[in-house]
Amino acid sequence: MPSATNPVIVQSDRSVLLEVHNPLYEEARDTLAIFAELEKSPEYIHTYRITPLSLWNAASSGVSVGEVLKALDQYSKFPLPDSVCTEIQQLMGRYGLVKLQRDGDMLLLTAADPVILLEIVRHKEVKLLLASAEQARSKDFSSPSLTQVEINPEARGQLKQLLMKLAYPVEDLAGYSQGNPLSMAWRGENPQGEPFALRSYQQQAVETFHQQGSVRGGSGVLVLPCGAGKTVIGMGVMMELQCETLILTTNNSAVKQWLRELRDKTTLEASQMGEYTGEKKEICPVTVATYQILTYRSKAEGTFDHFQLFNEKNWGLIIYDEVHLLPAPVFRATSELQAKRRLGLTATLIREDGKEDEVFTLIGPKKMDVPWKILESQGWIATAECTEWRISMSKDRRMDYALAEEKGKFRLAAENPRKLEKVSELMECHKEDLVLVIGQYVRQLELLARELKAPLITGKTPQRERERLYEEFRSGSLHCLVVSKVANFAIDLPDANVAIQVSGTFGSRQEEAQRLGRILRPKQGDSRAYFYSLVSKDTKEQEFAMHRQLFLTEQGYAYKIMIEEDLEP
DNA sequence: GATAGCGGAA
DNA sequence: CACAGTCCGCTATC
Numbered sequence: 001m002p003s004a005t006n007p008v009i010v011q012s013d014r015s016v017l018l019e020v021h022n023p024l025y026e027e028a029r030d031t032l033a034i035f036a037e038l039e040k041s042p043e044y045i046h047t048y049r050i051t052p053l054s055l056w057n058a059a060s061s062g063v064s065v066g067e068v069l070k071a072l073d074q075y076s077k078f079p080l081p082d083s084v085c086t087e088i089q090q091l092m093g094r095y096g097l098v099k100l101q102r103d104g105d106m107l108l109l110t111a112a113d114p115v116i117l118l119e120i121v122r123h124k125e126v127k128l129l130l131a132s133a134e135q136a137r138s139k140d141f142s143s144p145s146l147t148q149v150e151i152n153p154e155a156r157g158q159l160k161q162l163l164m165k166l167a168y169p170v171e172d173l174a175g176y177s178q179g180n181p182l183s184m185a186w187r188g189e190n191p192q193g194e195p196f197a198l199r200s201y202q203q204q205a206v207e208t209f210h211q212q213g214s215v216r217g218g219s220g221v222l223v224l225p226c227g228a229g230k231t232v233i234g235m236g237v238m239m240e241l242q243c244e245t246l247i248l249t250t251n252n253s254a255v256k257q258w259l260r261e262l263r264d265k266t267t268l269e270a271s272q273m274g275e276y277t278g279e280k281k282e283i284c285p286v287t288v289a290t291y292q293i294l295t296y297r298s299k300a301e302g303t304f305d306h307f308q309l310f311n312e313k314n315w316g317l318i319i320y321d322e323v324h325l326l327p328a329p330v331f332r333a334t335s336e337l338q339a340k341r342r343l344g345l346t347a348t349l350i351r352e353d354g355k356e357d358e359v360f361t362l363i364g365p366k367k368m369d370v371p372w373k374i375l376e377s378q379g380w381i382a383t384a385e386c387t388e389w390r391i392s393m394s395k396d397r398r399m400d401y402a403l404a405e406e407k408g409k410f411r412l413a414a415e416n417p418r419k420l421e422k423v424s425e426l427m428e429c430h431k432e433d434l435v436l437v438i439g440q441y442v443r444q445l446e447l448l449a450r451e452l453k454a455p456l457i458t459g460k461t462p463q464r465e466r467e468r469l470y471e472e473f474r475s476g477s478l479h480c481l482v483v484s485k486v487a488n489f490a491i492d493l494p495d496a497n498v499a500i501q502v503s504g505t506f507g508s509r510q511e512e513a514q515r516l517g518r519i520l521r522p523k524q525g526d527s528r529a530y531f532y533s534l535v536s537k538d539t540k541e542q543e544f545a546m547h548r549q550l551f552l553t554e555q556g557y558a559y560k561i562m563i564e565e566d567l568e569p
Numbered sequence: 570g571a572t573a574g575c576g577g578a579a
Numbered sequence: 580c581a582c583a584g585t586c587c588g589c590t591a592t593c
Contacts, residue, residue, distance in 0.1 A: 295578090440583075442583075
């Protein structure tokens with residue numbers, strides 16, 4: 001029931017305001033995260049927005065309209081605006097109004113309400129996707145009782161995309177091809193020879209993906225924090241399906257990592273697993289490839305030479321690792337592969353290019369979203385303390401900043417030399433810890449590394465050198481590493497428990513989450529991690545920093561804001 | 570036959 | 580917004 005002491009205000013434009021300093025804040029935040037997206041998170045009032053996609057995501061993971069309305073009502077100060085209730089009902093009600101089903105070889109688009117089907121089928125672009133042109137011209141389309149039409153099976157993905165645009169998110173129940181069978185099992189892991197055991201949430205993820213037999217389950221996206229063991233979940237799904245599998249990842253070290261894990265944890269033999277990369281072009285019952293090789297175009301022809309990998313074998317499952325990074329050309333391939341089971345894995349289903357709805361459509365609906373704080377409370381990831389330090393700039397720099405062109409301002413603020421003093425200070429506080437200093441501009445990092453007398457790793461650092469430094473860091477003989485954006489990709493970067501971010505990509509929530517993830521693997525004893533973000537006070541960088549933090553704020557991480565005293569007022 | 574180094578791409 | 584990193588495939592080198 002609405003009450004003045006509640007923390008939430010729901011406005012008629014579908015924005016939702018949440019009071020941070022309210023005793024019910026945390027409860028309300030965790031509830032809102034299920035069906036709304038955090039837009040702004042300044043000190044006192046956070047702004048969420050209820051969007052069609054956020055509602056459909058909730059609907060597809062089984063949340064009902066009633067539950068959403070009840071939650072809003074429960075935390076709201078005032079009675080909900082009627083218009084918002086109506087809109088939520090309307091929008092969520094649209095999920096699954098149309099379904100894709102199979103009848104023998106036929107792919108059918110069905111709707112309980114003939115009027116809806118009529119509206120859809122009359123659409124110019126939809127007409128092109130119908131099974132036959134003849135059908136498209138047929139008078140049946142004005143029939144008041146039409147509840148199904150036959151669709152060209154090839155167009156399954158395209159149709160889903162189109163229907164999403166028309167705000168009819170379709171529920172795809174057309175099922176999947178089984179793929180070639182491949183038998184595999186977990187390998188005995190411990191000395192007692194007991195089989196490898198999934199953690200409870202991992203087991204739950206596998207089951208959720210697989211839910212309700214073969215029709216409803218079988219494709220979708222699982223969202224899990226960094227360090228939650230996504231490869232293990234992928235393997236868990238493979239165990240369920242027992243079929244030939246294609247795994248797509250972002251880079252070569254991830255390819256190696258998958259193969260290593262498969263070797264260690266499953267009974268698959270070496271000859272059954274292979275990599276398809278720039279180095280080797282193996283095609284095996286389980287093949288691990290990079291996205292880049294798929295998007296490679298020959299210079300002369302401009303053709304995608306490696307797309308045929310999708311058809312090389314009768315894959316029963318395709319795993320998209322870090323699915324939020326799925327490149328646009330692979331979208332197209334994926335839209336043609338709707339008959340294959342697809343598993344997307346990611347820590348943040350956020351793309352700064354706004355194409356997350358395409359991931360949602362073409363890979364599958366979000367099946368599960370494990371909140372970071374839940375894993376923290378279960379001890380799978382470390383407790384982190386996040387601090388944003390706002391650093392002033394020198395008088396001269398402030399002058400430069402004021403005079404700089406709009407696009408140069410960000411860099412000027414980011415490279416504020418005064419950040420160095422703060423980094424040194426923080427290092428003093430963390431003498432016993434393993435510290436990563438992470439930044440985006442190599443010049444700035446070179447300067448920092450020199451002053452801190454710490455080694456620097458950038459993209460130019462040879463692989464050998466990197467491994468040597470990683471090893472020293474791991475053994476503890478080295479306690480500070482300065483790293484550039486390599487930290488965003490390198491999965492072999494050792495764990496630390498302190499990260500100091502001195503600059504980052506404009507407003508990337510993804511990157512912020514990744515960087516926090518670097519320090520969340522629990523250590524022995526006191527499992528605390530510290531994340532510091534250094535930004536120049538009263539600059540564009542400060543605004544971007546706020547945007548970067550949104551995803552983690554949504555996950556319940558509270559940034560403590562510290563403001564450095566002005567040295568020259 | 571392996572591998573290091575380079576340019577272009579997304 | 581642009582910077583940085585990565586990958587692929589090619590060529591040179593032993």
